[in-house]
Amino acid sequence: MPVSQQFRQILQELERAAALLPEPADDRLTQAILGADKIFVAGAGRSGLMMKAFAMRLMHLGFQAHVVGETVTPGIGEGDLLLIGSGSGETRTLTGMLEKAQGLQATVAALTIQPESTIGSAADITVTLPGAPKDQASGTELTVQPMGSLFEQTLLLYLDAVILRLMDEQAQSSGTMYGKHANLE
Numbered sequence: 001m002p003v004s005q006q007f008r009q010i011l012q013e014l015e016r017a018a019a020l021l022p023e024p025a026d027d028r029l030t031q032a033i034l035g036a037d038k039i040f041v042a043g044a045g046r047s048g049l050m051m052k053a054f055a056m057r058l059m060h061l062g063f064q065a066h067v068v069g070e071t072v073t074p075g076i077g078e079g080d081l082l083l084i085g086s087g088s089g090e091t092r093t094l095t096g097m098l099e100k101a102q103g104l105q106a107t108v109a110a111l112t113i114q115p116e117s118t119i120g121s122a123a124d125i126t127v128t129l130p131g132a133p134k135d136q137a138s139g140t141e142l143t144v145q146p147m148g149s150l151f152e153q154t155l156l157l158y159l160d161a162v163i164l165r166l167m168d169e170q171a172q173s174s175g176t177m178y179g180k181h182a183n184l185e
Helices: 003-019 024-035 045-060 092-103 118-122 149-170 174-178
Strands: 039-043 065-067 081-085 107-112 125-128
Touching: 003 149, 024 107, 024 125, 024 149, 039 045, 039 092, 045 065, 045 081, 045 149, 045 174, 081 092, 092 107, 092 118, 107 118, 107 149, 118 125
Parallel strands: 039 065, 039 081, 081 107, 107 125
Antiparallel strands: none
């Protein structure tokens, strides 16, 4: 099958995933971000890369956004928000972060395929995103893509949509955000 046809197949999967997105969690997540003193993001593997991209956009909007595990990341505490992206909701390093953050009175939001998972059920806010677990993905009725690709793509696009919502809430444009773009490139 030509790559262009496979690309269209991926877009069709994303269209189906978009139709499955939850709306009630949108407001809670947006309000939690707007009300947080500092925002921390975490994820493992490719999900972690999507979360890092989100942290960058939050920074462009003027939020104090940090990636867990970076050397310049400050401590988390009361009034802060930890956003965890985890398809399975069972990644041990992330469950430990959730417990630590909640023990320090921070709010935790999870973006996951599995709302009943350890992370999904313990989080203060849970957004259920479509996808298939990485060990069951390829060849299911939901996706032809390998491993967690559909979840990771949906995670990135969902978080980009959250950025658009935050831009509206703060009356910001791409132009105002560009003023906070890295300039030592």
